[in-house]
Amino acid sequence: MDKDCNFSRKVLAPEPMLVFLPDCGHRTYDAFCIPYLLDNDAVTCDIFLPRILRDKSSTPESMFLHELGHVLNVRLTGDLTLASPAFLEFGESFFPGLSDRHRSVSGELFAHCFAMGVFSRHPELRGLDPFTMVTAEDKQAFGQFMEALIRTLPE
Numbered sequence: 001m002d003k004d005c006n007f008s009r010k011v012l013a014p015e016p017m018l019v020f021l022p023d024c025g026h027r028t029y030d031a032f033c034i035p036y037l038l039d040n041d042a043v044t045c046d047i048f049l050p051r052i053l054r055d056k057s058s059t060p061e062s063m064f065l066h067e068l069g070h071v072l073n074v075r076l077t078g079d080l081t082l083a084s085p086a087f088l089e090f091g092e093s094f095f096p097g098l099s100d101r102h103r104s105v106s107g108e109l110f111a112h113c114f115a116m117g118v119f120s121r122h123p124e125l126r127g128l129d130p131f132t133m134v135t136a137e138d139k140q141a142f143g144q145f146m147e148a149l150i151r152t153l154p155e
């Protein structure tokens with residue numbers, strides 16, 4: 001993703017992004033990120049990847065990509081929970097009701113789709129992809145959509 005669309009230059013701030021790998025579980029979350037929107041609209045964030053206690057089908061790699069998806073969403077919308085209108089429109093055919101009654105989960109779906117899109121571009125990561133129930137074609141569509149979104153961001 002970085003090679004194809006300059007993810008780090010376009011989405012992340014020049015400041016370092018911290019990834020914490022605590023050797024313990026978290027009471028509520030299997031992974032989470034704390035994004036910071038800076039003055040120039042750049043985003044930096046801390047990503048926490050504790051031990052996975054709940055979502056056993058998941059992998060640390062998929063959680064990491066999911067959190068990066070949140071970072072991209074914050075860069076696009078300034079919001080962690082709601083996805084951009086472009087995603088609501090694009091996602092409607094995959095997730096009927098996304099733009100109205102399921103809008104409140106659009107930020108989470110965006111992050112999942114980002115992770116699936118990255119997996120679809122890297123067959124060597126197939127063993128780490130927990131989204132085995134989603135077709136390769138759909139994942140590819142997510143990957144292309146995310147790439148197009150990132151391309152709209154200035155350098």
Ligand SMILES: [Zn+2]
Binds near residue numbers: 066070108111
């Ligand atoms: Zn999430």
